[in-house]
Amino acid sequence: MIVEIGHYALTLALALALVQATVPLWGAARGDESLAGVATNCALGQFALIALSFGALVQAHLASDFSVLNVAENSHSAVPTIYKISGTWGNHEGSMLLWVLILAFFGALVAAMGRGLPAMLRANVLAVQALISTAFLAFILLTSNPFERLVPAPFEGRDLNPVLQDLGLAIHPPLLYLGYVGFSIVFSFAVAALIEGRIDAAWARFVRPFALVAWGFLTLGIAMGSYWAYYTLGWGGFWFWDPVENASLMPWLAGTAFVHSVAVMEKRDALKVWTIFLAILAFSFSLLGTFLVRSGVLTSVHAFASDPRRGVFILAILALFIGGSLALFAWRAQLLKQGGIFAPVSREGALVLNNLLLTTTCAGVFVGTLYPLALEQLTGEKITVGAPFFNMTCGAVLLALCFVMPFGQSLAWKRGDLLGVAQRLAVAGAAGLCAWAGLIAVKRGGPVLAPLAAGLAVYIVLGSASEIVARVWRPGLPASAALARARGLPLSAWGSALAHIGVGVTLLGLAATGFGSETIAAMRVGAPQTVGPYEVTIDAVSERPGPNYSEVVAKASIRSAGALVASIEPAKRSFAARQTSTTQAGIATLNFGQLYVSIGEQGADGAVAARLYWKPLVTFIWLGACLMALGGALSLADRRLRFGVPARARRGLPSQPAAAR
């Protein structure tokens, strides 16, 4: 019964989305406020209905209702509760439902918080959002219905894919989707601006918070996915340049460019057409990613059972939205009044360079990801473009970007003083050079690129911090005055500094991988094995039952110079329901580095095959991403940028309605 309610709610949501996609558009075109106002309630109602539908599916999974095909194929009564819930989106149908849930969530957010938006802009934004919703709801209902019944119902489910029975599944997809799909709002704003043929700094102020939210979540989602792959795949890699990863990296690069260019638009009323283009680009890449992952054109952990009808459907959606928005762009872009042109050496000039480098990287990733697909379609040749291609193209451009980043942050708007900035960055630059030279001297004959990247990372961290220091403190200023200045500094300045420091921290983590060590060994119980500065000893190997699996656990201790520093339990799990096994790596975090052990089969002589890695500072890779997202959140909290503030200020209302009452 609950399942049918869920199905029905989803159908109702489609009907409501159709209303929301048409009526407000018509209302806005005729200037009819009451027709345009329909959008708000539709958006809220649509979100409620999809949430109800999603709740019904979660309930079916929780109750292990195997009369539902989706549950029978992807769940098992013995699976722990947390994986029953996360298993809801651990399959194609459920993950698409999560996709539209988040789409509707962002629409509802605009409806609920966008009272300060001009009524017509809001109507158009919500209409475009509903158009996307309509397409994807139709896709779910026509090709991937999660509520399909199975008659007769089996007694037991086929179990969730063991690789997905992990906390990562509960965190990674929702975070990633909040980012991926969050760019839909930015897209809707851009298309609405094109429909109205008008765009100004206020538009940028409305969009920026949404862009920051989406960007922050996408950053966290990608980092979480990378960490999940790192600890679950058992060989310590954290980025594979897999097409599916690239599919999430492309919107991130375009979105990062957007977050920067929208700042120029807000402050200087320039780069309007370019910003609109980036907004379209970012969401187009999100759609492209959805296509690559969900259509089954690629083989990956993310491609669930594929069905050719789905691929064609998503391709049609892709063509409609990307083609439609670009056509609209070509037709209407010249209506948008061009802003002023500006000096090349200035904050805005630097941001243009940032955009140029980011979009170039994005183009590189795009070529490397789609070239094999295109070639296969054209000639039938199957190729893969390997990691070296991406490391070379993206690495070169991104390192250049890293080098100019602190300059851009320190340059003033309108007319910058390059020499002055260089002087201010001299300390950071010197520290970076010292780190580079020092590492080369210490690790003679080691990797070439790693010391360079480490030096660059030191320079970025110090350079980004020095901008804040320069604004807060100068020699002779008492500490209290400096503190007062620090408090007076806008949060967005802290935010961008923190995000840039995060880039440096991530780069440092990446550079440090060059100094790690790894061994593959057949380890006997009690015999120590050296890896990096540590010694690992397997103390005992035993069998242990779990809720829906059994595992072979190797209890191992890690010693440094004879003293015990940590113990880990790498294991190999076998799942009876699917007759598959997974590797559970044993990981100990020591001084931000990680000792990583994954075990294979136990040989006849009792020796356990194991891979051991020592990865110094590896956690910096993900901590840096967290800093970036935190920087985004700080910018978001900036009072001047808070949503609706400009509108309230314009109307002369106090900024806190509660106080006025």
Place this chain on the structure above:
Amino acid sequence: MTRRGRRLTMIGVALGVVGVAAAIALYALSDNIVFFYSPSEIVKKDIAPGARLRVGGLVKEGTLVKSAGQRAAFAITDSAEEIRVSYEGLLPDLFREGQGVVAEGVLEAPGQFRAETVLAKHDERYMPREVVDALKKQGRWQEGAAKP
């Protein structure tokens, strides 16, 4: 600087960056492409030893031999031709005889392949797509039937 001069500077920088990036990309692309072949294609196309490539097919039953030092040897077959593969390292969790596999590495001699990475399928629901295509070519795969 005049308005025109500024615009030209911008365009110049943009063209420079894009040009350099395109050059790097083309150079990297010419060097880092790995072709995928089935064992039959390797025989048919007479691929020269030393080439870096990916081979896909089924692990032939009864050919897997594990020896000391994490070395493993097995044969990949598409049921028409087969190729011997040697590999050093831990095999993936889902690696089994009779299952689909993709190996990347270097062709050492005709019929002898040294793998650097070995990928097995991710779960029992599907095969690596390349393997399915390779088997289809040999007529050993019926759509929908025996989805392993």
